[in-house]
Amino acid sequence: MNRKITILGAGLVGSLLAVVLRKRGYAVTVYERRPDMRAQNISAGRSINMAMSVRGWAALDLAGLRKDIEDLAISMPGRYLHQADGSTVFQPYGSNGEAIYSISRGELNKRLMTLAEAEGAQIHFNKRSVKVDVHTNTLFFEGGETQTADLLLGADGAFSALRTAYTHLDRVNASQMYIEQGYKELLIPPAEDGGFRMQPTEALHIWPRRQFMMIALPNPDGSFTCTMFMPFEGPESFAALQTPAEVEAFFRKHFPDALPLMPTLTEDFFANPTSSLITTRIDPWYFEDKSALIGDAAHAIVPFYGQGMNAGFEDVRILSELLDAHGDDWATVLPEYSRRRKPNGDAVGSLALQNFVEMRDKVADADFLNRKKREKELTLTYPGRFKSVYEMVSFSHTPYDTALKCTEAQDRLWESIRHTAPEDPQLETHLATYDEAVKDLDFGL
Ligand SMILES: Cc1cc2nc3c(=O)[nH]c(=O)nc-3n(C[C@H](O)[C@H](O)[C@H](O)COP(=O)(O)OP(=O)(O)OC[C@H]3O[C@@H](n4cnc5c(N)ncnc54)[C@H](O)[C@@H]3O)c2cc1C
Structure with missing residues (x-):
């Protein structure tokens, strides 16, 4: 264990990776751009709920964390469709009652950070890396500070500083593609008695409307986090909804059963940001035996298969398996990790783009x-x-x-x-x- 590991980004993947590497005996230091989200609420309007599936659970099992996370998750054995004609139908996901699990990104992230620290990882907050020198493994932080890493793992998300640095290297291929749809978080709050306002509670609700759609995932507090996916521009788009009256009329027309459940709809609609959706690819995912990309930093994908985090957690599991196979030999581990994971990162990106059409359109x-x-x-x-x-x-x-x-x-x-x-x-x-x-x-x- 003679390598000291620096992880850039204490998001979902960086925090889980910190746990796994600490358990393997490495010294782990993490630099995170944001303040500590456990101390201050920094996710207003971005309270994304995610679907965790077996790949995510397998990585948590590897880290011995399933029991620490389970209480955050609600099982969703199927999708519940709210059709345009007002009818509803439940479609089981699996042939044998299998489920995916609704989990809040923020709550999961906070929990994983605490678990990483409990394992002995050092997380430094408010440390935004603005540049990385890949050859010397030097991180340049906002404010002028620098740190040199022995081994650097970039878990710094879709707009990764390490990824950007790789794009300046010779013979690195990289691409990024935005889709024309964006998303906005909305809310169905709990009922006054603390229960759910909508049934069934154990399902991923979808209102498929071809050019746009809304989904809703349950939370343990009785609320549903809703996400509207819609083109940025055009006749039915975010740009076309400029006033509370327009938003309400749009919902009355397209989501009439959801509207009465959303008392803060128009406030939320204008307070919450409209965010874009990107797919990124890069090859390779590593540089010498010095650094590598992991999670969204290596493969940002659109969210329509519910696999971004799952794929990132699977990266962590495979990296750990390669360390089992090759010990501390990072000069072998990093190229092998990139060789095995890169085709899968690209593939899940393509599957996610395909599934958008399925969710918004074909499911009906x-x-x-x-x-x-x-x-x-x-x-x-x-x-x-x-x-x-x-x-x-x-x-x-x-x-x-x-x-x-x-x-x-x-x-x-x-x-x-x-x-x-x-x-x-x-x-x-x-x-x-x-x-x-x-x-x-x-x-x-
Ligand atoms: C609307 C939506 C729905 C989704 N639904 C699902 C789902 O159902 N299932 C699923 O599996 N996935 C889902 N995802 C994808 C999932 O959120 C991501 O794949 C996951 O968050 C990736 O984790 P990460 O740790 O790689 O990146 P991130 O979660 O983005 O974390 C990166 C971390 O690095 C930090 N950072 C960034 N830049 C720097 C820097 N320069 N210096 C220091 N720190 C930095 C960030 O602050 C952040 O903490 C969804 C995503 C969206 C947008």
Whole structure:
């Protein structure tokens, strides 16, 4: 354990990474741009709720933290659709009752910071790195201070200072892409008696409206955190909603069942920021044996698969596995980490972009519902042979890259079976074609 580790960013991934590396015996120092969020509320209007799935839980298990986090999480075994015609329907996510878990980003982050400190990590707040010299591993902070790191791990999010520094290196490929939609947090507060105003409480609520959508995730205090996703500009857009009356009319037209549950709608709408959504890619994710990127710093993705944090936590788990395999040999660990994780970071970014169309648009279609039903039947009838891409991503450790590669094969399978009955004798032939298409893929554990 002769390397001293510096982590940039005490977000979700940086804090979890600090716990894991401390448990492995490393000295860990963390520099965080923001003030300590446990001492002051810095998340007004950005109280994002996230869905945690098995990949996230597996990393918490690795760190021995499941029990410390469980009370923050509410199980969501399915999505509850609020259709434009006023009807509602519950769609289970898994074939066997599997769930994803609603958890507040802020509360989880605070808890992880406390756990990191309890393990002996030093977190320094109000330390914004404005520049990194990758060759000397020097961090330049706002205000003029500098620190030289022995081994630097950049967990500093989508606009990572370390990532920016990598983009200036020779033969580094990097890209970023904003989508035309933004998001805004809104709130369904608890009822006066402290209970929930909306049922079911154990579900991810979606109001899919094609060009835009709203989702709501439950919180332990009886509230739901809502997120509106909508284009920045255009006839139905954030730009088109300029007055409280326009907002109220829009909600009365498109979300009439939610409107009475949102007493602070217009205040929240104008007080809370409209934030943008970005996908980033970079190659490679490391520099020599000196530094590497992890979490959103390596792969910022749009939130429509609920996988950004899960993917970042999986990075931490895989890094830890590589340390099991190679010990303190970071000159081997860092390139191997980048080689294994980079295709998966890119793949989950693509899956997330694809899932936006599914969430806002297709979930309301009869064909989509039929496909989900048939996929569940196939999963139950042919365990080990068929699993839908959604279930691979959300309920397994199959590499994201494999899940993405299965998308096309599953689209083709659906094309060949969509007009057939489940007991159609041709099914076996179609499944054999599917088997052939995916036979060389790595499905992991
Ligand atoms: C609307 C929305 C919904 C989402 N829903 C889900 C979901 O359902 N499931 C899911 O898994 N993921 C979800 N995500 C994604 C998830 O929030 C991110 O993937 C996750 O927060 C990434 O963690 P991170 O630690 O890598 O980055 P961050 O959480 O961004 O943390 C980075 C940290 O670094 C600090 N920092 C930044 N720059 C510097 C600097 N220059 N110097 C020092 N410190 C710095 C920041 O202050 C921050 O504390 C969602 C995201 C959004 C926007």
